[in-house]
Amino acid sequence: MARAQIRTAGFDGFLVTFGDALSEPANRAALAFRAAVEDAGWPEVEETSTSLVSAYLRFDPFQTAHAELQGRLDALLDSRDWRAAPLPANRRLWRVPTCFNGDHAPQLDQAAHAAGLSRDDAVASLSAARVRVNTIGFAPGMPYLGELPEAWDIPRLKQLSANVPAGARCVAIGGAEAEAIA
Amino acid sequence: MSRAIIVHRASPGVSVQDMGRPGNLTFGLSRGGAADRIALREGAALLGQDAGLAAIEMPAAGGIFEFTAQTRIALTGARMRASLEGTRLAWGASHLVPMGAALTIGPAETGFYGYLSVGGGVDTPEVLGARGTHFAAGLGGALMAGDRLPLGEDPGTRTNMCLAPEQRFGGGTLRFVASAQTALFGAEELARFEATVFHRDIRANRMGSRFVPDGDGFGAASGLSIVSEVIVPGDIQVTGDGTPFVLLAECGTTGGYPRIGSVLPCDLATVAQAPAGATLRFKFVTLDEAMEIETRHARTLDARLAAPVPLVRDPRSMRDLLGYEFISGVTDGRTFPDGG
Numbered sequence: 115m116a117r118a119q120i121r122t123a124g125f126d127g128f129l130v131t132f133g134d135a136l137s138e139p140a141n142r143a144a145l146a147f148r149a150a151v152e153d154a155g156w157p158e159v160e161e162t163s164t165s166l167v168s169a170y171l172r173f174d175p176f177q178t179a180h181a182e183l184q185g186r187l188d189a190l191l192d193s194r195d196w197r198a199a200p201l202p203a204n205r206r207l208w209r210v211p212t213c214f215n216g217d218h219a220p221q222l223d224q225a226a227h228a229a230g231l232s233r234d235d236a237v238a239s240l241s242a243a244r245v246r247v248n249t250i251g252f253a254p255g256m257p258y259l260g261e262l263p264e265a266w267d268i269p270r271l272k273q274l275s276a277n278v279p280a281g282a283r284c285v286a287i288g289g290a291e292a293e294a295i296a
Numbered sequence: 297m298s299r300a301i302i303v304h305r306a307s308p309g310v311s312v313q314d315m316g317r318p319g320n321l322t323f324g325l326s327r328g329g330a331a332d333r334i335a336l337r338e339g340a341a342l343l344g345q346d347a348g349l350a351a352i353e354m355p356a357a358g359g360i361f362e363f364t365a366q367t368r369i370a371l372t373g374a375r376m377r378a379s380l381e382g383t384r385l386a387w388g389a390s391h392l393v394p395m396g397a398a399l400t401i402g403p404a405e406t407g408f409y410g411y412l413s414v415g416g417g418v419d420t421p422e423v424l425g426a427r428g429t430h431f432a433a434g435l436g437g438a439l440m441a442g443d444r445l446p447l448g449e450d451p452g453t454r455t456n457m458c459l460a461p462e463q464r465f466g467g468g469t470l471r472f473v474a475s476a477q478t479a480l481f482g483a484e485e486l487a488r489f490e491a492t493v494f495h496r497d498i499r500a501n502r503m504g505s506r507f508v509p510d511g512d513g514f515g516a517a518s519g520l521s522i523v524s525e526v527i528v529p530g531d532i533q534v535t536g537d538g539t540p541f542v543l544l545a546e547c548g549t550t551g552g553y554p555r556i557g558s559v560l561p562c563d564l565a566t567v568a569q570a571p572a573g574a575t576l577r578f579k580f581v582t583l584d585e586a587m588e589i590e591t592r593h594a595r596t597l598d599a600r601l602a603a604p605v606p607l608v609r610d611p612r613s614m615r616d617l618l619g620y621e622f623i624s625g626v627t628d629g630r631t632f633p634d635g636g
Contacts, residue, residue, distance in 0.1 A: 123558070125560050129476050133523075134523070161318060161321055163321035166523055166550075256324050
């Protein structure tokens with residue numbers, strides 16, 4: 115994706131997307147762009163957030179037309195090279211003790227198989243990767259961590275998992291993983 | 297002592313709800329709040345109070361409630377069989393409930409979510425700036441027999457008012473706009489989506505409703521391999537088996553299934569209120585059309601809420617007739633209460 119893409123998200127939102135798949139520059143761009151929208155203090159903007167590769171904003175379309183806000187987002191996009199943005203300050207390294215045995219890892223074999231790894235290699239790979247919180251979402255406080263080695267780029271499950279316990283470590287799409295710690 | 301509601305029985309999923317907690321998406325917390333916000337506004341209009349006050353949301357059926365003091369109530373949303381000490385109460389109306397009387401709210405007769413609003417609002421402690429239960433986030437929980445909910449001060453006195461009913465309880469046509477992934481589905485799939493009749497599945501909750509198509513499911517070109525993205529209430533998320541879910545107030549904040557579009561905010565109450573089996577269709581509209589539809593809806597709703605009318609009751613069926621004060625004061629004709 116050469117330039118970022120601006121799309122509507124729902125009737126009253128915009129999504130500014132910096133990549134088709136998770137990457138370090140796209141995630142940094144999303145974080146920096148959201149911070150810039152917050153700093154701009156536009157009165158019709160009611161809320162902002164980020165996903166892995168996008169900045170999102172919700173606004174009041176009765177106050178400002180979609181086209182006008184999109185124009186402002188366009189101008190902000192062109193004002194700098196967002197993919198070159200530095201990481202936010204004040205980051206910390208956490209070590210999260212994780213159990214991969216028995217009932218604690220009901221889908222580990224399935225995931226390892228999809229990644230073409232043995233169970234032991236899968237555990238070693240997941241434990242060696244140093245990841246960063248790319249975004250928080252889906253459920254309250256749930257961090258999406260990335261990136262994992264390429265082997266973990268495995269397809270999504272066809273059905274929703276009805277219940278994932280707090281503390282579970284899950285592998286999501288594009289080598290990002292999600293940590294259910296809510 | 298402050299007034300309270302005593303819950304003697306509550307159907308599964310009955311909870312305190314308000315307008316939710318906007319502003320927490322960045323922490324992964326969706327706004328939540330009432331599944332049918334229009335019903336909450338109707339309750340507030342009937343009681344002449346702020347629509348931000350908390351009420352009781354009742355999915356599919358209500359329960360038995362008692363009040364520790366005389367209390368004004370309003371019954372809105374999905375019409376449920378309600379009675380006060382055996383006398384049937386009109387739905388979509390406000391009533392005065394005497395202290396200690398048993399208010400029984402049975403199953404929904406149309407729609408899905410009924411609402412019990414009270415004068416002064418339910419005054420449980422705020423968590424993160426609101427009182428609404430957010431089941432997915434573990435904020436609050438379902439009401440249980442024995443619960444006692446404090447009520448706020450009620451300066452109002454008006455009761456026995458009703459509002460013109462609105463048709464949003466039996467499915468219908470949902471207008472939707474393009475969303476981030478609409479283009480992935482292609483024009484042909486989008487046209488087939490619009491031409492398809494859907495039935496609301498039994499799988500539905502405050503997070504979203506599943507709609508089963510008459511015919512084949514739907515799919516996006518890139519299928520299950522798109523990166524997780526922001527999701528918002530109204531989004532029509534198509535899961536791996538091709539069945540759409542329309543997301544509601546308590547949906548997650550990000551999701552990885554492709555979305556074919558996003559239902560307009562003004563049609564979300566229709567999504568929430570569609571009972572299992574209800575027939576629905578989807579109609580694509582442009583952003584400009586959406587703006588017109590939303591503007592018209594807001595204007596019509598404001599006008600309707602501004603004009604509650606007295607509930608016409610037949611005195612012969614009023615078991616509580618003698619409970620009314622027919623003379624509100626006496627003077628000797630020379631002095632007046634204000635000293636004039």
